[in-house]
Each structure stands twice: as structure tokens, then as C-alpha cells.
Amino acid sequence: MSEPQGQGGGGAAPLGRPPVERTGMRALWLGGLALLTAFFFYPLGFVLGIASLVVGIKAQRQAKRTRGVAPGATAGIVLGAIGLTISLFAIAGTAYLAPELNGYQKCVSGSNTNADQRACREHYYPKMEEKLHLPSGTMDDVGVRF
Template sequence: MSDAQGPGESGPQTQLPGPPPSAPPPPLPPTPVERGGMRALSLSVIGLLLLFLPIPGLALLGLGLLVAGVVTGVRARRRAKRVLTRAPGAIGGIVVGAIGLCFAVAGIAIGAVVATEFSDYENCRSSALTITDKQTCQDRYFPKIERKLHLPAGSMDRYRSMF
């Protein structure tokens, strides 16, 4: 055998560089279980924000969103456990929703305790014609509310501008 090149053969074979390494494939879209966890967190955070706005209708909507956030978080966690995956945001949604529900229950309980005094105060204030009359209403009903809630005397004075 000779080292002579035959017809159709060329000199030493050089290997061309291979194609560049490809980029990793794009991430897969979130699964329904993963979306459920983030949905629970979103519902709970929005519900908590609406709960603290001074508009009564929005507080009720916030309460509903908090309940929905907790329920959605629990369902997402159960579904994730069943299919052996994660549900990011589900625990956060449950925790934020539970904290918000605790605030709501406390607010409802306090409102129920002082409902008569506060409604009498509102009636007095709506019939007041002058600033002095409004001040008299506060001087009459704030001590009653403080006694009912077992607060120190004068502790509601700093909130006079809110009511």
C-alpha cells in the first residue's frame, strides 16, 4: 500500500468544526398547579390591600378575596402533592390570606362590640351643625367607646381627625 493519493482523494482530511453548542431550551410554561399557587398569592395580597382601604364595599371584596386565596392555596398544595410537583406561592397565599382573615375577624369583632356607641356617635355627628357640636359628640361618645374596649382614658384622642 502506498501513501499516494488515489483519484478523488485529497490531502489530509481536516475536520470542520461542529455546530456551536445550542442554547438550553426555553423554560416550559407554568403548569396549572404552579399557576394555582401564584394565583393564591395574588388573591391574598390583593384581598389584604382591599381590606385596609377605607371604602366599605372594597373591604367586603377584600374579605372574599382572602377566603379565595386561602382556598386556592390549599387546593394548589394538594394538587401539587398528588402529581409530585411544586406549587410556588401556595404557602405564601395561605399565610397572607390567614393573616388577613385574622385582621378581618378582629375588626368585625371590635365593630360588633362598639356598634351601638359608634352608631350613636355617627347620629350625633350628622345632626351637629357646628364644629363645637361635633367636638361635643366626640367628648360624649369617645369615652364610652374607650370604656367598652377597656382602653385608657384619652387614648382615642389622637384619632379625632379620622372620625
Template sequence: MSDAPGPDQAGPQTQLPDPPRPPLPPTAPERGGPRARLLGIAGLVLTVLFLPAGLVLSIAALVTGVRSRKRARRVLAPAPGAVAGIVLAVISLVLALSQITLYAIAWDDLNGYVTCRESALTIDDKKTCQDEYLPRIEHRFHLPKGSLRQDPSWP
């Protein structure tokens, strides 16, 4: 007889290791953190370039970041990027509110200046617009006389 097991006999069995488990999908807080960070970055950039879109994205970043932090605290999971999204959203909102405030304070003068410049046909007409509106804007913001004329970025 041989020592080899037959078809009905059990021989030495080798245990195969369990196959590796696939990683678990990210939880809601883990998904919300990067979203808040991305919305915060986009909101900050768009606040500088196009105020209404930046304002909307900043509010969305703030809401997403706060919700993600609350969910993470409740289920004891990490929320990477949520705090960064909240901070960026707050910075963007402060910037947006300061822009809105400046526009509200000087709306009449700025709007009049832009309208005057658009209707000006000659260089003398543009100079007349500057002579009329720039002193008003300087007075409104308590700037020294002639300070806006010295700024090369002022049209």
C-alpha cells in the same frame, strides 16, 4: 467516473439536530400557586381598605392555595407561591376577624357617634358628640379617660 453520488445513490448524510421542543404549559398546581399569592396580596390590601372585598379575596386565596398544594403533592409537581398565598390569606383573615369583632363590640357607640357627628351643624354640636360618646367608647375598650381626645387621628 466521479466520486459524487448520483441521483439514485445515497451519499454521506448529515443528521440535523432535533429542533428544540417548546416548553410544556404549566400544570394546574403551577398555575394555582401564583393565583393564590396574587389573591392573598389583594385580600390583605383590601382587608385594610374595604373589609368585605378583602374577606372574599382572602377566602379565595386560602382555597386556591390549599387546592394547589394538594394537587402538587398528588402529581409531585411544584406549586410556587401557594404557601405564600395561604400565609397571606391567614394573616388577612385574622385581621378581618379582629376588625369584625371590634365593630361588633362597639357598634352602638360608634354608630351613635358617627350619626351625631353627621347631624352636628356647629363646632359646639361636634364637641357635645365627643363629650357624650368618647367616654363610652373608652369605657368599653378599657382605655384611660381622655385617651381618645389626645389622639390627633380621632375626628
């Protein structure tokens, strides 16, 4: 009696896409999500970027070993690397500006009116601009809101 297809040792692969192709597409999805979340929630973008690189590189190696193809693996690696880079810059910037950002957040959370929030911006934005060596008023000009 034969084993069902795709089960057991050395049997044929299950129906549908081969595992290498699925892994390549998984890397592509992870890379796209890493890039997207790098702009909105960069810690998650960082984690997804690393996952995309790992999955994409494994898919390429497996495809090379089996002489198959891993569609999406290269694109997943590229997107994941870009998302990882953006996330790293965001993490580094947040760490560099941590004292100013914490002070600003405390000031805004304690303010009750728009005038109080404006006073917080007028106090902390120049500090951040000076630390980043930006011209005065840059953060207001580009509409940065924390």
C-alpha cells in the same frame, strides 16, 4: 388528525405556566389583596382571605398529587390567613362597639359645625374607651377618627 395542544382529553398542557403554578400565583394575589383590604374594607378582606386559603390549599394538594410545584401557594395561604385574622378582629370590634359607633355616626351626620363634631367626639369617645377598657383620652391621643 391530532387535536390542538391543550384541548381534548389527556392532551398536553397549554403553553405557558402549568395550571398548578398559575393556581399558586392566584393564591398569592388573593392573599396579598386580602391583607391590603383587611385594613381599608374588612368585609372584602374577610372574603378574599377565605378565597386565598381555599385556592392555596387546593394548589398545594394538586402540586403534591402531580409532584409539581405551586409557587406562591404557601405565601398566599399565610397572607390570606393574616388578612382573614385582621378582618375577623375588625368585624368583632365593630359588632362589639355597634351601639356607640351608630350613635356617633348619627351625631356627626347631624352636626353642622366643627364644634358640633367635637361635641360628638367628647360624648361618644369616652363611652368607647370605657367599653374597651382603655385609659381616658386614648382615642384622641392616637388620632382615631370615625
